[in-house]
Structures are given as structure tokens and as C-alpha cells.
Amino acid sequence: MARIPDAELARLKAEVSVQRLVEGCGVELRRQGKDLVGRCPFHEDDTPSLVVTPGKNLWHCLGACGRGGGPIDWVMTAQGVSFRHAVELLREASPALSTVTLTHPRTGGSGPASRSASAKLPALVTPDAADQELLDKTLGFYAEALATHEGAQAFLAKRKIDDPEAVEQFRVGFVDRTLGYRLPGSQTAAGRQVRKRLRGLGLIKSTRHEHFRGYLTFPVLDAEGHVGEVYGRLLGTPDSRTKPPKHLYLPGPHRGVWNVAAFADTDELIVCESIIDALTLWCAGFRHVTAAYGTDGWTDEHQAAVEAHGIRRVLIAFDADPAGDKGAKTLAAELATIGVESYRVELPPGQDVNEVAVGAKLPAETLGKFLRKASWMDALARPAPQTLPRPEPVVEEPPAPEPEPVEDAPEPEPEPLPAAEVVEPGLDSPAHVVDPVEPEPAE
Ligand SMILES: [Zn+2]
Incomplete structure (x- = not known):
């Protein structure tokens, strides 16, 4: 995954007005000396405790949530998205941030240009892309999401499968429910078409939720790097009500041989x-x-x-x-x-x-x-x-x-696993896969 250049981050932090982001979320700001104050939207706030400092382009909540930062932190908090996704939204002035105006001296310094409020994130695929490309790109998107998801990374580290080369080569990913941001609107013909195809591929369910949401994804790639099967491992404690299975594959017969290359x-x-x-x-x-x-x-x-x-x-x-x-x-x-x-x-x-x-x-x-x-x-x-x-x-x-000699080295006790991980021996193997239970749509 391409790293976001520091210069790009610095540019976003400097150029995207925190004040406008905050006001765009419906927060009324009043001047108080060098600062602006308003009610923090992230908790019940009767005494305006949100402080915006336009001179430094920073915000900070003095109340219950205690959050703060620059424009990227605001978008992460307000939209509930990852760092990378917030950067993408700011880069492209997503409609979700309708009042944000980015100034991009992008083309040869021809001067600041306002981005249209209807600008969208680049689509995952073009409408004429084949199903294989749609599948590959979706798993690539999941791999990008993993890079900014602490919980998913912690799982890999605890299991000693976090070697960066391995994570990249085998395109390990995480489904953080943000795929929709990279698809055309569901009300548009293009949006309906791509969702229908994702359903056909098994990546979206009839409930319109992503098949693997909340799961780490381990695609099975062929020698050319194309995705065949996908194995999903649930991250975290299964919801006791919906009981999502710990192990999940794409619907249909298994396709591909892991590491066949x-x-x-x-x-x-x-x-x-x-x-x-x-x-x-x-x-x-x-x-x-x-x-x-x-x-x-x-x-x-x-x-x-x-x-x-x-x-x-x-x-x-x-x-x-x-x-x-x-x-x-x-x-x-x-x-x-x-x-x-x-x-x-x-x-x-x-x-x-x-x-x-x-x-x-x-x-x-x-x-x-x-x-x-x-x-x-x-x-x-x-x-x-x-x-x-x-x-x-x-x-x-x-x-x-x-x-020291291996034979004499005492084997350390395995670190105790949290409750959700304490399973009978072998239960973490896909041999025990059960039919997925359709969770109630939670949103
Ligand atoms: Zn707050």
C-alpha cells in the first residue's frame, strides 16, 4: 500500500479549515478571544466545551470526550473512519463533508481551485471492469483498510503473523465497512449495478451488508495474484445475539490453492x-x-x-x-x-x-x-x-x-488469551466452519 507522503499530510493539515469542517457538521461557533467555541457534537454538551483555534487550525474538547486535533482527526471522529480514509475524504472533498472547500494547486500552480461539493472518491473499478478485477480490487481495498486498523494489526501481531512482507504478499485485509464510500451511490444505476455484481461474487449479502464485515480477510491468490477463495477470520468477540461464525469463506465451492506460487x-x-x-x-x-x-x-x-x-x-x-x-x-x-x-x-x-x-x-x-x-x-x-x-x-x-541450546530452553507458557480466544484445541481451524448465521442488520 502506498504510504501517504508527509508533504501531502502537511498540506491537508494546513489547508483544510477545521472551522469549516466543524461548522459543516452543524456546530455553531462563537468567537471567544482568539478562539471559537461551540457545543461538542460527540457527547451531550450544554456548556460549550468545543474550542477551535483558527490560528493553529486545531480543535479541542474541554468536556467529556476530551478529543482534539487537526482536520484529519475531526473527520476521523465525525465520520467514524480510519486515518487513511479520513485523508482520502479530505483529498477528494467527499460529499460527506459538503462544506469543505479544498484548495488544490494541483496543475502547475494555476492557483487555488475550489473542488465541487459533489466530488466523489475515485470509484473502486470502472463500470466495464470484469468480475475478477472487481474481486481483486475489493480485496485490495480490504488490505488498505488493515493498514490503519489497530485491532486487526494487534490480532496479527499476537498470532505472530504480522510480518509486513507476508501481509503484503498474501494481501491480508480487514473489512471496516467503508467499501460503500468507494462505490457509486446506491441510488444510481451504476451503484445498483456494481452492488449486484458484488452480491454475485458473494462479497455483499442480501441484507446489503458486506459478507466479511468485521473479519480479517485472507485471500487465496493464484500464481498471477488473482483472488480465488477468501477466508475470513472474525476479529473480536462474537456478538452473543447474532453469533457470527468465527470462520467464513465466500459462498460456493473453494477456489484456488494458497501460496501456489x-x-x-x-x-x-x-x-x-x-x-x-x-x-x-x-x-x-x-x-x-x-x-x-x-x-x-x-x-x-x-x-x-x-x-x-x-x-x-x-x-x-x-x-x-x-x-x-x-x-x-x-x-x-x-x-x-x-x-x-x-x-x-x-x-x-x-x-x-x-x-x-x-x-x-x-x-x-x-x-x-x-x-x-x-x-x-x-x-x-x-x-x-x-x-x-x-x-x-x-x-x-x-x-x-x-x-542457548534449544533442548534446554524452557518453553514459555503461552500468553493467556482473552476470553474470546480461549477455545478448545483445534477449534480455530476452518474444519469447524458452520453455516454463517445471517446477523440482523444493525444499521
Ligand atoms: Zn467533546
Whole structure:
């Protein structure tokens, strides 16, 4: 995602009048010395406690909310949007800020030009864009939203899947409900058309809400970077009334193989049962990794990709629980039909790859240890192969030097997870996906 240049931010902070933004929200301001005061719209305010200082282009509430800042902070607070989105709104003088007049010396310094009040954010796609482009661009928009969402970033950090390279390469995103700002108005023909197409793609539901709102999104990209399937992981505590599922996919059959681009450079592959587990290994330096769609979610597409790329060995890193064991056996038998040897990665009982990483001081070391100890699976009841060496997973990025021998290093207790995260072992795997419950429209 392109970073917003500092000069651009400075320009917005200097040029967009806080006074006009505040007045545009219906706040009456009265002069008081160098300042202007009015009733703060963000809480019940009888004693005008909102102070605007035009000389510094700042605002501050002396009352209950205590908020303040410059024009960007005002738009974030008033519109309930992210920093980046506020910047976008200010850049483009969205109709939501109808009284804002931006001065853009944009074209060769031809002088300040007032932006029309009906100016809109650039549309996500042009009306003639194909469905694939609409899908790709929407997931790209979600990826941009992630960059400014603290809660989503904190989730990734806690799960040790926040490597910036991984987040960018796998286009991890978050659905912060602002997609509508980038679509033509829903009352227009173009707006109706694009919403209908988004419904067809499964990104908008019949309730008109976004399918993945409030979810982190993990798209499954093909070798050219186009989105096939999307896995959604609910962020935060599920609403006890609407009970949104923790795991969600696009409607319809699964499409695509996660990290298929990496299949070309390896004859050994690690297979996890969830994208979060696979991403965990990738972030720890094990890049030849993919994810099934749950313990029984090995698709024909997976099988075809393994065969087409000449993969010879698969390390099955499903959860160490009965479902994981059963799925691993089934997968090993399936792989044996195309001559691929399988090895079971034996994690501590009840744990998945991500839990192991989260609980480890040095995830790369610890995961590497489990991968090296993977045991050959006798999928066809034959003697163990003599010709194939023990699997030695390739760590492409050497882990940080270990200060003490791994064997003696005490494994720290996993940090306690908040209530919403305390789940039975393996429950964080898409094998347990249930049909999504349609939440009541809340807005
Ligand atoms: Zn206030």
C-alpha cells in the first residue's frame, strides 16, 4: 500500500479549515478571544466545551470526550473512519463533508481551485471492469483498510503473523465497512449495478451488508495474484445475539490453492489445515507451505497442483487432535495415489501450528524442530522408503541465533488469551466452519 507522503499530510493539515469542517457538521461557533467555541457534537454538551483555534487550525474538547486535533482527526471522529480514509475524504472533498472547500494547486500552480461539493472518491473499478478485477480490487481495498486498523494489526501481531512482507504478499485485509464510500451511490444505476455484481461474487449479502464485515480477510491468490477463495477470520468477540461464525469463506465451492506460487521451487511441501497456520510457518521462514480448507478440505485443485509441480514429499502439519490425525491419514492415502510420500508433523497434543508459534520464544527454531521430527506415514502399508532422505525443511531466512541450546530452553507458557480466544484445541481451524448465521442488520 502506498504510504501517504508527509508533504501531502502537511498540506491537508494546513489547508483544510477545521472551522469549516466543524461548522459543516452543524456546530455553531462563537468567537471567544482568539478562539471559537461551540457545543461538542460527540457527547451531550450544554456548556460549550468545543474550542477551535483558527490560528493553529486545531480543535479541542474541554468536556467529556476530551478529543482534539487537526482536520484529519475531526473527520476521523465525525465520520467514524480510519486515518487513511479520513485523508482520502479530505483529498477528494467527499460529499460527506459538503462544506469543505479544498484548495488544490494541483496543475502547475494555476492557483487555488475550489473542488465541487459533489466530488466523489475515485470509484473502486470502472463500470466495464470484469468480475475478477472487481474481486481483486475489493480485496485490495480490504488490505488498505488493515493498514490503519489497530485491532486487526494487534490480532496479527499476537498470532505472530504480522510480518509486513507476508501481509503484503498474501494481501491480508480487514473489512471496516467503508467499501460503500468507494462505490457509486446506491441510488444510481451504476451503484445498483456494481452492488449486484458484488452480491454475485458473494462479497455483499442480501441484507446489503458486506459478507466479511468485521473479519480479517485472507485471500487465496493464484500464481498471477488473482483472488480465488477468501477466508475470513472474525476479529473480536462474537456478538452473543447474532453469533457470527468465527470462520467464513465466500459462498460456493473453494477456489484456488494458497501460496501456489511457491510450489514451483520445491519438491517438498508443508500442508496445514488452516491459512493462519500456513501463514505462521511462512512468517517463521518456511516458505514452501500451503493450506487445505480444513482437515477434510484437500481439493482436486490441491492434488493437481502437487502433481503438476512434481512435489515428492508432503509434511502434514494438521492439528494434533483426532480430526487432524484422521484428516492426515486420508490426505496421505490421497497423495500416495500420485506417488507422493507423506510425513506427519507431530505437534504437542491438542495444539495447532499457530499455538506452537505463539507459545514459543523462537517460533522458527521451535517449528523447525517439529518439522525435522516429522515421521513417515505408512499410507500404503509398505516398508519405509530407503531412497528418500529424512525431510529437512528448508528455512529460507535463517532464524535469529539461538543464545542457548534449544533442548534446554524452557518453553514459555503461552500468553493467556482473552476470553474470546480461549477455545478448545483445534477449534480455530476452518474444519469447524458452520453455516454463517445471517446477523440482523444493525444499521
Ligand atoms: Zn467533546
